[in-house]
Amino acid sequence: xYQLKNEALTLEIDAxxxxxxxxxxxxxxxxxxxxxxxxxxxxxxxxxFPLVGNYRDKESVYQGKxxxxxxxGFARDMDFSVTEEKDQEIWFALQETPETKEKYPFxxxxxxxxxxxxxxxQVIWKVENTNRETMYFSIGGHPAFVCPVPGKGKxxxxxLRFDTEGPVVSSLIGEGGLLTEEKVEYxxxxxxxxxxxxxxxxxxxxxxxxxxxxxxxxxPTGNAYVTVRFDAPLFGIWAPKGGKAPFVCIEPWYGRCDRxxxxxxxEEREWGNTLEAGGIFEKSYTITVA
Numbered sequence: 001x002y003q004l005k006n007e008a009l010t011l012e013i014d015a016x017x018x019x020x021x022x023x024x025x026x027x028x029x030x031x032x033x034x035x036x037x038x039x040x041x042x043x044x045x046x047x048x049f050p051l052v053g054n055y056r057d058k059e060s061v062y063q064g065k066x067x068x069x070x071x072x073g074f075a076r077d078m079d080f081s082v083t084e085e086k087d088q089e090i091w092f093a094l095q096e097t098p099e100t101k102e103k104y105p106f107x108x109x110x111x112x113x114x115x116x117x118x119x120x121x122q123v124i125w126k127v128e129n130t131n132r133e134t135m136y137f138s139i140g141g142h143p144a145f146v147c148p149v150p151g152k153g154k155x156x157x158x159x160l161r162f163d164t165e166g167p168v169v170s171s172l173i174g175e176g177g178l179l180t181e182e183k184v185e186y187x188x189x190x191x192x193x194x195x196x197x198x199x200x201x202x203x204x205x206x207x208x209x210x211x212x213x214x215x216x217x218x219x220p221t222g223n224a225y226v227t228v229r230f231d232a233p234l235f236g237i238w239a240p241k242g243g244k245a246p247f248v249c250i251e252p253w254y255g256r257c258d259r260x261x262x263x264x265x266x267e268e269r270e271w272g273n274t275l276e277a278g279g280i281f282e283k284s285y286t287i288t289v290a
Contacts, residue, residue: 002082002090004116009289011116018080018092018112020045020143023121023289032226032289034144034247040240041144041247046076047112047125048140050104053257054177055264062105062136062266069103071177072142075110089115095130105266106135120288127273127281135275136266138255140236141285145217145226147195147239147248153220155246159192160237161224163214168193170205178260179206192218197243204238204249206256208271215250223290228252230285234271252285 001021004011012022021044023032036044051073060067078100080092091113096106106129113124123143129135148155162168166188174180186193186205199205210233216224230252238249255271262269275281 002085004088004090004114006088006116006118008119009116009121011114011121013090013092013114015080015082015092017046017076017078018094019043019047019076020114020121020123023287025289030149032145032287034146040245043076043142043144045141045143046072047110048072048138048142048251048253048255049075049110049125049127050106050108050137050139052138052140052253052255053173056176056178056258056260056262057264059264060266060269061264065105066264067103067105067266073138074100074103080112083111084113088117089113106137107131108135108137119290120286122284122286124284125282127275129275129277129279129281132277134267134277135279136269137273137275138253138269138271139273139281139283140232140251140253140255142236142238142249142251143228143287144247144249146246147217148246149219149225155195155243155248156197157220158195158248159218160195160248160250161192161216161218162188162212163191164188164212165191166193168205168207168211170207173203173206173257174260176260177203177257178262179257180260195248200237200239200241200243203241204236204251206234206236208234208256210234217248217250225290226250227288228285229288231283232285254283
């Protein structure tokens with residue numbers, strides 16, 4: 001476990017999955033990240049690489065060969081090495097192995113950086129194509145934030161606030177974790193969507209087409225206590241079905257699950273990323289806490 005600390009916050013990251021495990025206020029002791037209780041969900045902030053969501057039938061096809069990979073890819077379940085460590089910044093790296101080549105045909109170097117500044121964490125992804133051919137991949141974040149804050153009301157008294165007047169239109173995930181043709185329109189009140197018990201009854205909200213680039217969790221007093229900013233063209237909002245889990249995920253994505261009728265061809269995936277031989281893909285998002 002590695003730690004970044006400044007006057008305001010302490011961030012802890014596990015080299016397994018290069019996953020954030022704790023983001024805590026030094027003065028109040030308030031924890032902002034979900035603790036990974038497996039009774040609800042064992043993870044806290046996994047990186048989704050080289051797949052966001054599911055392939056159709058868990059399969060992709062590249063150059064006539066079929067590859068099988070589980071939801072959200074393999075990086076979240078692998079040990080990263082630390083390549084750089086400073087007081088307020090740390091970098092982790094992962095490269096292909098014989099086991100990853102069985103699931104995914106490309107060589108790569110995935111670097112994940114965390115930078116702490118005042119009350120903001122910047123999460124940086126860098127994907128390097130170390131092949132002699134074009135590489136196809138997806139990448140995304142999956143941070144889970146405490147909601148409700150202990151002692152501060154019920155989850156249904158909280159809301160999501162977007163940097164748009166709305167409405168927000170969500171695609172829906174169906175059988176097999178695949179995208180359906182169904183969409184739901186959510187009107188916003190003062191840019192906010194109340195968190196109802198049934199909000200995640202149909203799995204994650206999948207919000208495409210650059211509808212928003214800033215999403216906050218708002219407590220019962222109307223104060224935003226977590227804000228996620230990103231440039232990603234789509235994002236997910238998720239909590240486990242049933243409305244009982246005490247957290248909500250805000251997930252910037254460069255990629256998503258396949259449609260139910262998708263061809264399985266890796267190079268044709270919607271929202272997928274294309275990287276030429278020797279190329280570098282670098283993106284980031286930030287988490288700011290009150």
